[in-house]
Amino acid sequence: ELKVEQNPLFLSMQEGKNYTIYCNYSTTSDRLYWYRQDPGKSLESLFVLLSNGAVKQEGRLMASLDTKARLSTLHITAAVHDLSATYFCAVLYSGTYKYIFGTGTRLKVLA
Amino acid sequence: DVKVTQSSRYLVKRTGEKVFLECVQDMDHENMFWYRQDPGLGLRLIYFSYDVKMKEKGDIPEGYSVSREKKERFSLILESASTNQTSMYLCASRLVGLAGTDTQYFGPGTRLTVL
Numbered sequence: 001e002l003k004v005e006q007n008p009l010f011l012s013m014q015e016g017k018n019y020t021i022y023c024n025y026s027t028t029s030d031r032l033y034w035y036r037q038d039p040g041k042s043l044e045s046l047f048v049l050l051s052n053g054a055v056k057q058e059g060r061l062m063a064s065l066d067t068k069a070r071l072s073t074l075h076i077t078a079a080v081h082d083l084s085a086t087y088f089c090a091v092l093y094s095g096t097y098k099y100i101f102g103t104g105t106r107l108k109v110l111a
Numbered sequence: 112d113v114k115v116t117q118s119s120r121y122l123v124k125r126t127g128e129k130v131f132l133e134c135v136q137d138m139d140h141e142n143m144f145w146y147r148q149d150p151g152l153g154l155r156l157i158y159f160s161y162d163v164k165m166k167e168k169g170d171i172p173e174g175y176s177v178s179r180e181k182k183e184r185f186s187l188i189l190e191s192a193s194t195n196q197t198s199m200y201l202c203a204s205r206l207v208g209l210a211g212t213d214t215q216y217f218g219p220g221t222r223l224t225v226l
Contacts, residue, residue, distance in 0.1 A: 004153075033215075042201060042217040043154075050212065088153060092213075097142060097161055097205075098169065099215065101154040 002027050002093050006102035014110055016078050021105045023072040023089035032072045033090040033099070034063050043088065046074075079109045114138075115218035117202055123224045130189040132221050134202030142205035143185040144215065145169075145177065147198040154201065160185055192225045199223075 003026040013019050023032070034046040047056045049065035049072060056063050060083065062075045072089055090101045118133035136143065141162050146154040146169075156169030158177040166177050174196060178186045185204075189196055202218040 009151075031213075042219050043203075043215075045214050045216070048212050048214065090154075097144075097159050097167070098156055099144070099154075100156075100170075101146075103151060103153040 002029070002091060002098075002100045004089060004091050004100050004102040006087075006089055006105050008105060009103060010106050010108075012108045012110060013076075013079050015080055018078065019076050021074040021076075021087055021089075021107075023074070023102055025070050025072075025091045025100075027070075028067075028094055029070075029091040030094050031092050032065050033092075034061075034072070034074055035088045035090065037086045037088065037104070039085075046087075076107075079107075081109050081111055083107060084109045115202060115204055115216050117200075117218040117221050119221050120219060121222050121224075123226065124189075124192050125226055126193060128189075128192050128225075130192050130223065130225075132187040132189075132200055132202075132223070134185045134187070134204075134218055135183050136185075136204035136216070137183065138204065138206065138216075139182060140204040140206055140216075141182070142207075143179065144203040144205070145175075145185065145187045146201045146203065147171070148201055148220070149198050157187065189223075192223075194225050197223060197225045 032049045035043040047063040052067040054065045086104045144159040145157040160166045160179040176188045200221045203215040207213045
């Protein structure tokens with residue numbers, strides 16, 4: 001059974017600081033996704049990572065994938081309040097249409 | 112822009128009622144999904160449909176059924192609602208792009224309360 005674990009579950013950080021969210025998954029997968037969810041709103045796609053060593057960046061967020069370690073990271077650089085949200089990673093179960101989501105990391109950036 | 116809409120943002124039903132949640136997408140996507148989101152559990156897949164009239168069970172299909180008679184519409188049915196089905200329900204449709212990339216587009220969600 002494919003499991004996806006995120007840590008930390010909660011993260012409170014000061015503006016201007018850097019931090020990393022980790023996403024581990026338990027079996028081989030074709031691809032990994034990161035989403036953002038603002039309170040009371042739906043999920044918005046951030047990144048799709050397709051191969052080992054893939055790195056994508058958008059503004060202060062950078063995502064990377066290590067398929068050998070079955071690990072993806074979402075790095076936040078110089079956090080700002082607008083990044084406060086819940087971040088989910090998800091993995092596509094190989095050969096299926098099934099996406100397995102992590103439990104989410106709730107990020108709060110303090111001014 | 113892709114748009115995924117859901118029939119209700121908030122719904123309150125009584126135990127034993129039959130409940131219909133509807134989802135419509137406007138981009139001709141073949142794949143559509145129903146998830147439920149609960150605190151501390153992330154999103155869990157209930158059912159997905161890879162084409163009209165085609166469906167497959169996800170991880171938690173018990174107590175639910177689905178219908179996809181038209182490509183743009185995917186309905187989730189709670190045959191006899193129970194209090195443990197109180198949750199946020201999210202619909203998504205999937206675009207398969209160039210070079211094998213794919214993206215799920217989510218609707219705004221329906222917060223269902225079963226009393």
